[in-house]
Amino acid sequence: MTPENKPLIAGNWKMNGLQSSLETLTAIAEGVSAFAAKTDTLICPPATLLRAAAVISAGTALRIGGQDCHAAVNGAYTGEISAEMIADAGATFVILGHSERRTLQNETNGEVSYKAAAAHTAGLTTIVCLGETEAERKCGQTLDVLGRQLEESVPDGATSGNTVIAYEPVWAIGTGLTPTTADIREAHAFMRAALEARFGAEGKTMRILYGGSVKASNAAELMAIDNVDGALIGGASLKADDFLAIAGIYEAI
Numbered sequence: 238m239t240p241e242n243k244p245l246i247a248g249n250w251k252m253n254g255l256q257s258s259l260e261t262l263t264a265i266a267e268g269v270s271a272f273a274a275k276t277d278t279l280i281c282p283p284a285t286l287l288r289a290a291a292v293i294s295a296g297t298a299l300r301i302g303g304q305d306c307h308a309a310v311n312g313a314y315t316g317e318i319s320a321e322m323i324a325d326a327g328a329t330f331v332i333l334g335h336s337e338r339r340t341l342q343n344e345t346n347g348e349v350s351y352k353a354a355a356a357h358t359a360g361l362t363t364i365v366c367l368g369e370t371e372a373e374r375k376c377g378q379t380l381d382v383l384g385r386q387l388e389e390s391v392p393d394g395a396t397s398g399n400t401v402i403a404y405e406p407v408w409a410i411g412t413g414l415t416p417t418t419a420d421i422r423e424a425h426a427f428m429r430a431a432l433e434a435r436f437g438a439e440g441k442t443m444r445i446l447y448g449g450s451v452k453a454s455n456a457a458e459l460m461a462i463d464n465v466d467g468a469l470i471g472g473a474s475l476k477a478d479d480f481l482a483i484a485g486i487y488e489a490i
């Protein structure tokens with residue numbers, strides 16, 4: 238990480254959040270200012286809340302992001318949202334390649350890379366998600382899977398300023414399960430080496446988040462692991478107190 242790239246605590250609301258949820262977002266936007274010196278914070282709400290969330294967070298330390306974007310600039314893609322539309326709404330980040338999309342939408346590494354390039358063109362910072370399935374882990378394929386996903390999902394124009402990596406073991410998402418500290422250390426060290434080999438100094442400082450059942454109870458242990466530069470949080474980001482408890486973790490590390 239670099240001084241301008243502090244650890245990042247990001248919340249992915251997934252398909253959760255109505256207009257009434259903006260009260261929670263307001264509480265988060267107000268609360269993260271206490272941690273802004275040490276920690277970057279981000280909430281990625283559903284697209285229906287993006288503009289309102291950007292208006293609420295304007296002038297605060299909280300950043301807003303989308304959860305996906307189309308690779309095209311515009312056109313006949315019913316139901317899709319372009320990177321430019323996310324930026325136009327006032328967001329500055331976008332999550333791409335989340336396993337729930339890779340699995341449910343059969344999203345490929347190549348599609349993620351094209352989307353990431355479009356997001357960079359629109360001025361967004363991408364959070365590119367990677368992770369092995371339980372079957373791949375049991376077959377000892379974790380590092381092979383991560384290496385291939387890194388190589389094929391991250392476009393050549395990636396820098397530490399426009400790209401964040403999120404390692405999310407698929408079997409740890411929403412399950413309450415996490416890999417061992419040793420397994421997370423090994424995966425993040427492997428990804429760091431792969432990023433440095435491909436992107437040089439940019440790869441050395443590109444942030445690598447951990448995601449998968451991060452809670453206030455385990456965040457300190459997880460965030461203290463080498464090459465873990467923050468977290469991508471699902472369930473624990475839906476309540477302000479839960480998210481702020483994790484966002485403040487670097488105050489104590």
Ligand SMILES: O=C[C@H](O)COP(=O)(O)O
Pocket residue numbers: 249335405409410411412413448449450451469470471472473
């Ligand atoms: O994007 C967030 C990840 O899917 C983790 O979700 P979770 O914290 O509910 O396990």
